Amino acid sequence: MNFMRKNVESVKLIYAHKSSLGITKETDDLFGDDSYFVIHFFSKYGQILPEIISEISKDYPSISSEYPIGPFADLGEIKSFSLKIAKIVGAKEVCLLSVYDYNNGLEMVNHLNEFGDVFKSNGERIVLIEDKIKSQGIMERLFS
Amino acid sequence: MLGNGENSKRDVQNDDPSFPGENWFFYWRTSFSLWKSKIAKIEPFTTIYIPINWAFHTESGDHYDFGNSKPETDLKYLADIAHEASLEIVFLLPLCPVPYLANGGIPHLLANHVATYNNGLNYAFLDQDGHINKFYSFFDPRVHTAYKRFVWSLGQYFSHKGINAKVMGMIGGHTKRLKFISYFEDFSTVFEKGLGRFLQLTKDDSSDEELEKISLVKKESKNQKKFKAMIELCYIESAEQCLGGHWGGILKYSFLGGSPGDIFNRYSGAYEHPTYYFPKAFEVMLQDVIPSSVLLSHAVKDNVLEDLLKEFTSSILLKDKMDNGIAEEEFDTSFLPLRFFEIYQTNLDSWNQVGLFSYLRQGFEWTYVLRDDLKHLERPEYASERVHLFDCRDLDEIEIKLILKLFLNGGRVILNRDGASDEVNRKIEAFVLSNKLIKAKINFTTLIEKVDLGDGSLVMFGGDRLLKLSLSKQLDFWNSIIDLFGVMHFELDYDEGVFSYTQTRAAGHNELSYEEIRRLSIFNPTNYKRKVKILPSKNFALIRLANNRDVDIKSGNGVHIELKPNGHAALDFGHFV
Numbered sequence: 001m002n003f004m005r006k007n008v009e010s011v012k013l014i015y016a017h018k019s020s021l022g023i024t025k026e027t028d029d030l031f032g033d034d035s036y037f038v039i040h041f042f043s044k045y046g047q048i049l050p051e052i053i054s055e056i057s058k059d060y061p062s063i064s065s066e067y068p069i070g071p072f073a074d075l076g077e078i079k080s081f082s083l084k085i086a087k088i089v090g091a092k093e094v095c096l097l098s099v100y101d102y103n104n105g106l107e108m109v110n111h112l113n114e115f116g117d118v119f120k121s122n123g124e125r126i127v128l129i130e131d132k133i134k135s136q137g138i139m140e141r142l143f144s
Numbered sequence: 145m146l147g148n149g150e151n152s153k154r155d156v157q158n159d160d161p162s163f164p165g166e167n168w169f170f171y172w173r174t175s176f177s178l179w180k181s182k183i184a185k186i187e188p189f190t191t192i193y194i195p196i197n198w199a200f201h202t203e204s205g206d207h208y209d210f211g212n213s214k215p216e217t218d219l220k221y222l223a224d225i226a227h228e229a230s231l232e233i234v235f236l237l238p239l240c241p242v243p244y245l246a247n248g249g250i251p252h253l254l255a256n257h258v259a260t261y262n263n264g265l266n267y268a269f270l271d272q273d274g275h276i277n278k279f280y281s282f283f284d285p286r287v288h289t290a291y292k293r294f295v296w297s298l299g300q301y302f303s304h305k306g307i308n309a310k311v312m313g314m315i316g317g318h319t320k321r322l323k324f325i326s327y328f329e330d331f332s333t334v335f336e337k338g339l340g341r342f343l344q345l346t347k348d349d350s351s352d353e354e355l356e357k358i359s360l361v362k363k364e365s366k367n368q369k370k371f372k373a374m375i376e377l378c379y380i381e382s383a384e385q386c387l388g389g390h391w392g393g394i395l396k397y398s399f400l401g402g403s404p405g406d407i408f409n410r411y412s413g414a415y416e417h418p419t420y421y422f423p424k425a426f427e428v429m430l431q432d433v434i435p436s437s438v439l440l441s442h443a444v445k446d447n448v449l450e451d452l453l454k455e456f457t458s459s460i461l462l463k464d465k466m467d468n469g470i471a472e473e474e475f476d477t478s479f480l481p482l483r484f485f486e487i488y489q490t491n492l493d494s495w496n497q498v499g500l501f502s503y504l505r506q507g508f509e510w511t512y513v514l515r516d517d518l519k520h521l522e523r524p525e526y527a528s529e530r531v532h533l534f535d536c537r538d539l540d541e542i543e544i545k546l547i548l549k550l551f552l553n554g555g556r557v558i559l560n561r562d563g564a565s566d567e568v569n570r571k572i573e574a575f576v577l578s579n580k581l582i583k584a585k586i587n588f589t590t591l592i593e594k595v596d597l598g599d600g601s602l603v604m605f606g607g608d609r610l611l612k613l614s615l616s617k618q619l620d621f622w623n624s625i626i627d628l629f630g631v632m633h634f635e636l637d638y639d640e641g642v643f644s645y646t647q648t649r650a651a652g653h654n655e656l657s658y659e660e661i662r663r664l665s666i667f668n669p670t671n672y673k674r675k676v677k678i679l680p681s682k683n684f685a686l687i688r689l690a691n692n693r694d695v696d697i698k699s700g701n702g703v704h705i706e707l708k709p710n711g712h713a714a715l716d717f718g719h720f721v
Contacts (some may be wrong), residue, residue: 020264039263046409067405068263099264106266112274115411 008043011091012119015078016099021068036078037070048085056084079126086128095123164272164438165445166457168193171222172200176215180225188230194222195236198294199251205290208297220305236314239379240328241279243269243402244438248279254287255280257334261404269402270410272441282328283335283375292382299386310392313383318403322492322514324396324433328376342371398428401439418449418669422643425452430514434460447710448667455665459647479647479663484631485512486530490538498610499618508633510645521546531556531629536564544568548575554599556629560607589613589621603628634664635679641670658718663690665714668707678703683720690714
C-alpha cells in the first residue's frame with residue numbers, strides 16, 4: 001500500500017526516551033544518556049513506512065528506519081527529522097507527543113471518534129513554515 | 145468448465161454483534177430471550193465458541209452471578225439451547241487480558257494498574273464497534289486472587305448444574321515478525337514490582353559463574369521471561385484445578401487488528417481491507433495459532449477473509465483435538481493443514497540470511513510451521529513425516545539429544561552445523577560413531593553430510609558459506625537439499641495478490657488409488673480479477689471442486705482459474721506417489 005505518497009493534512013508521532021523502551025544505562029551503553037526513539041509515526045493513511053524513513057537516511061546515518069526509529073540525540077533532532085518526513089508526504093503540520101502524554105490522553109478516550117483528541121489536547125503542533133507562506137493570500141504577501 | 149460461482153452458506157448472521165466471527169457468540173451482547181432464535185440460525189453439528197466474560201458475572205469482584213440476578217449470565221441455559229440445536233459448545237476462558245472486552249475483561253473494580261507494552265505505550269485496541277479497549281495488568285496480585293475465586297465459582301457452577309461442555313483456556317495474543325506474542329506480556333510498574341520481588345526470592349539460584357557467562361541484557365530478559373512464565377502458569381493452573389473434568393486444555397488465539405500498534409493504522413480506516421489482513425492471517429497460521437477476526441468489522445471480513453478464517457480455524461482446531469486424543473475418528477475424513485517443514489527458530493534472521501524463506505516462497509509458501517522451542521519433541525509419542533530444520537547456534541546439549549532421538553525414530557532432519565558449540569559438535573560426532581553410521585559427503589556450494597538410518601535422514605550443512613552467495617545460488621542449494629527428501633507439491637503460477645494454501649487428509653474407502661487427498665484453497669482478496677494456473681503434474685489428479693465463489697475454472701494442460709474480486713475456490717486433488 002502506498003498511501004503515504006498522497007498529501008496528508010498532518011502527521012503524528014509518539015516518541016519515547018530510551019528508558020521507556022527497556023534500554024537502561026546498566027544494560028546498554030550503545031546509546032547516549034539522552035537518546036530518544038520514535039515509536040509510532042503515522043498519518044490518516046496509517047503508519048509511515050520504513051521506505052519513506054530511509055529516504056532521508058543520508059541526513060541521519062545512525063538511525064534505524066525500522067520502528068522504533070532512532071536513536072535521536074534530543075527532541076530537537078526528532079523535530080527536524082519529523083519536518084523532513086512531513087515534507088516528503090506533503091503534510092502541513094506535525095504533532096509530537098511523548099509516551100507519557102499519550103498514555104495520559106488515552107485514559108480520557110473510549111471510542112475511535114475521540115482518539116484524535118489524544119493528540120489534539122496533549123501534542124505539540126508544528127506548522128510547516130513553507131505552507132504558512134503558501135496559505136497567505138496574494139494581497140497579504142504583497143503588503144507583508 | 146468444472147464449476148461456477150455459488151455463494152457458500154454462511155453459518156451465522158453477519159451483521160449481528162453477538163456473532164463477532166468464526167462462530168463465537170458474545171452472550172452478553174444480546175438479551176437471553178433472543179439466544180434461542182439467534183442460535184437456531186447456526187448450522188446444526190457445528191461448534192459454537194462462547195468466550196466467558198468474567199466482568200459480566202460480577203459487580204464487585206467478590207460475588208458471582210450465573211443466572212441468579214441477570215438471566216444473560218445463565219450459561220447452563222445457553223449450553224442447553226445449543227445442545228437442543230445440535231451444536232457442539234465450547235466455552236473459552238481467557239487466561240490473560242483480551243482485546244474484545246473493556247478493561248481486557250477484568251472487572252471494573254479490579255482495573256487499577258494499566259498494562260504496558262514493551263515500547264512504554266499502554267495497550268489499547270479497537271473492537272468491532274470502534275470502542276477503545278485498554279488492558280489492566282494480570283500481574284496485579286489482587287487480580288490473580290479474584291481470578292482464582294472466579295474460576296473456582298465457575299467450576300462449582302458447571303459441576304452443580306451438570307453443564308455438559310468443555311472449557312478451553314484461551315491465551316490471546318498477536319503476531320509480530322512471525323512470532324506469537326501473548327497479551328500476558330506486560331512491562332507496567334506492577335510487573336516490574338513483581339519482578340523485583342521474584343528476583344529477590346530467586347537471588348541464590350544462579351551461581352556467580354553463571355552470571356559471568358551471560359550478559360546483563362540477556363540476564364534481564366531471561367528473568368523477565370521466567371517471571372512472566374511463572375505468573376502465566378499460576379493462571380493456567382488455577383483454571384485447570386478449579387474446572388476439573390470440564391477443563392479441555394489451552395487454545396492460542398492471535399487477534400487480527402490486535403497488535404499493540406494496530407490502533408494507529410486502524411483508526412484512519414485506510415487499512416481496514418481484507419488485503420491487509422490476509423497475509424497476517426497466514427502468518428498466524430504458520431505458528432499453529434488460531435487467527436481470530438472478532439476485532440474486525442463485518443464490512444472488512446464479509447468476503448473471502450471470512451471463508452479463509454473458517455477453513456483455518458476448523459483445521460487448526462481439529463489438529464488440536466487430535467493432539468489431545470479427542471478426535472481420532474474425525475482424522476480420516478477431515479482436512480488438516482499440509483505442512484512439509486517444521487522450522488525451529490529463536491531468530492528468524494539466521495534462516496533468512498541463508499535463503500531458506502526465499503526458497504519456500506517460490507514453491508512451498510505457507511507449507512511450514514514455525515516453532516520457538518523443542519517442547520513438543522519431548523513428547524514420547526511424537527512422530528512426524530515433516531522435515532525438521534534446526535540451526536545449531538540455537539541448540540544446547542539437551543536439545544541436540546532430542547533431535548538425534550527424533551532422527552533415530554525415523555525423523556527427517558536438516559541441521560545447520562555452523563555456530564554449534566563444542567559440546568553440541570561432540571554429541572553429534574559421538575552419536576554417529578556409536579551408531580556406526582556412515583556419512584555421505586557432498587561438496588555442493590558448502591559441505592553437506594547425509595546420514596541415513598531406517599526411515600530417518602539427517603542432513604547437516606555448513607550455513608556460513610551460504611551467507612556470501614547470491615540468492616540464486618542459495619536457492620540452488622535449497623533445491624538440492626529439499627530434493628533429497630522427495631517433497632512433492634503443486635506447481636502454481638498466479639497473479640499478485642492471490643493467496644493459496646493446502647490441506648490434506650487420508651484417502652477414503654472409494655479413493656484407494658491415491659496416497660492422500662489434498663485440498664488446494666485459492667483466494668482473491670483484491671478488488672480485481674486474478675488468474676491462477678495449476679501446472680500439470682503426473683503426481684496429482686483433480687478429483688472435485690469442493691467449494692467455489694465467483695470463480696471460473698477450466699481444465700486442459702493444467703487447471704486454469706479466473707477469480708473475480710473476493711473469489712474463492714477449493715479443489716480436491718488425489719496424490720499418487
